[in-house]
Amino acid sequence: MKQGLGFLESYSFAVITGASSGIGLQYARRLIELKPELVIFNLSRSKADDLWEGLPVEHRQTDLSSPAELDEALQWLQSKCAGAAPGKMLLINNSGFGSYGRFPARSIERQLDMVEVNIAAPVNITAHLLPELRRRGGAIVNVCSLAAFQPTPYMATYGASKSFMLNWSLALGQELREDGVVVQALCPGPTQSQFFKNAGFASPPGNRIGKGSSAAEVVEASISGLRAHRSLVIPGFANHLTRFLGSVLPLEIRARAAEFVLRKLRLETYLKHP
Numbered sequence: 001m002k003q004g005l006g007f008l009e010s011y012s013f014a015v016i017t018g019a020s021s022g023i024g025l026q027y028a029r030r031l032i033e034l035k036p037e038l039v040i041f042n043l044s045r046s047k048a049d050d051l052w053e054g055l056p057v058e059h060r061q062t063d064l065s066s067p068a069e070l071d072e073a074l075q076w077l078q079s080k081c082a083g084a085a086p087g088k089m090l091l092i093n094n095s096g097f098g099s100y101g102r103f104p105a106r107s108i109e110r111q112l113d114m115v116e117v118n119i120a121a122p123v124n125i126t127a128h129l130l131p132e133l134r135r136r137g138g139a140i141v142n143v144c145s146l147a148a149f150q151p152t153p154y155m156a157t158y159g160a161s162k163s164f165m166l167n168w169s170l171a172l173g174q175e176l177r178e179d180g181v182v183v184q185a186l187c188p189g190p191t192q193s194q195f196f197k198n199a200g201f202a203s204p205p206g207n208r209i210g211k212g213s214s215a216a217e218v219v220e221a222s223i224s225g226l227r228a229h230r231s232l233v234i235p236g237f238a239n240h241l242t243r244f245l246g247s248v249l250p251l252e253i254r255a256r257a258a259e260f261v262l263r264k265l266r267l268e269t270y271l272k273h274p
C-alpha cells in the first residue's frame with residue numbers, strides 16, 4: 001500500500017530496537033507496508049522470523065541489558081548505517097520492559113537491567129548513530145509512556161525511566177532542530193502487547209482501564225506525528241485527557257492517585273507473582 005508514503009519517501013533505512021514483538025514489530029510491518037524498499041536493522045534478544053516473513057529485517061541478537069553485547073551491536077549498526085543506500089534514517093528506540101510489585105520488584109538485578117534497557121541503551125545507541133543521523137537527516141522516535149507524566153508506585157523504576165526518556169527526548173529535539181533531525185517522544189497509554197505479561201501482571205489490566213490501544217493505533221499516531229514533525233505524541237483521546245487532568249494536580253498528589261490505581265491492579269493480579 002503506497003498511500004500515505006509522504007515523509008518516508010526520502011528515507012532509506014530504519015534502526016529499531018525490539019522489532020520482535022508488540023509496538024516495535026508493528027512499526028516494522030507498517031514501515032514496510034508504506035515503503036517496501038526500506039531496510040530495517042533490528043536489535044533484540046529474540047528473532048521473529050515467522051512474524052517478519054517478507055520483511056527486509058536484518059537482525060542482530062542483542063541483550064540491551066548487557067553493555068558488552070550492546071558495544072558489539074553498536075559497531076555492527078555503525079557499519080550497516082554507513083553502508084546503507086543514500087537517504088535519511090529513522091531510529092526507533094523502542095525496546096523496554098517494566099516490573100510490577102513493591103520495589104525492588106522481583107530483584108534488584110531486574111531493576112538495574114531495566115535502567116540499562118529503558119535508559120542507557122537508547123542514550124548509547126543515539127549517541128553512536130548521531131553523526132550518521134546528522135549527515136543524512138532523519139528522525140528519532142523514543143518510545144516513552146503515559147507513565148512518564150507522574151510517579152508510578154509499584155512500577156517506580158519503570159515510570160521514572162520513562163520520565164527520563166520523555167524529558168531527554170524533548171531536550172534533544174531542541175538541540176537537533178538546526179540539524180534537520182526530528183525527535184519524537186511517543187507516549188502510549190496501555191497498549192495490547194506482551195508488555196503486561198512480561199511486567200508480571202497475571203492478565204493485562206484491561207477490565208479496569210479499558211481495552212487499551214492496539215499497537216497499530218499507536219504506530220499510526222507516531223507516523224502521523226512524524227509527518228507533522230511533532231515532538232510529543234500521545235496516542236488516543238482518553239490518554240490525552242488522563243495526561244491533561246493529571247497535569248493540573250501537584251506531583252505528590254499525582255503520586256498518591258497513581259498509588260491508589262496501581263495498588264488496585266496489584267490486588268487483582270499480584271497473588272500469582274508475589
Ligand SMILES: NC(=O)c1ccc[n+]([C@@H]2O[C@H](COP(=O)([O-])OP(=O)(O)OC[C@H]3O[C@@H](n4cnc5c(N)ncnc54)[C@H](OP(=O)(O)O)[C@@H]3O)[C@@H](O)[C@H]2O)c1
Nearest residue numbers: 018021022023044045046064095096145190191193194195
Ligand atoms: N504495552 C504498553 O502498554 C506500553 C505502554 C507505554 C509504553 N510502552 C513501551 O513500548 C515499548 C515496547 O513495548 P511493547 O508494549 O511492544 O511490549 P513487548 O511486546 O513486551 O515488546 C518489548 C520489546 O522490547 C524488547 N526487549 C525487552 N527487553 C530487551 C532486552 N533486554 N534487550 C533487547 N530488547 C529487549 C523485546 O525483544 P526481545 O524480547 O526479543 O529481546 C520486545 O521486542 C517499551 O519501551 C514499553 O515500555 C508500552
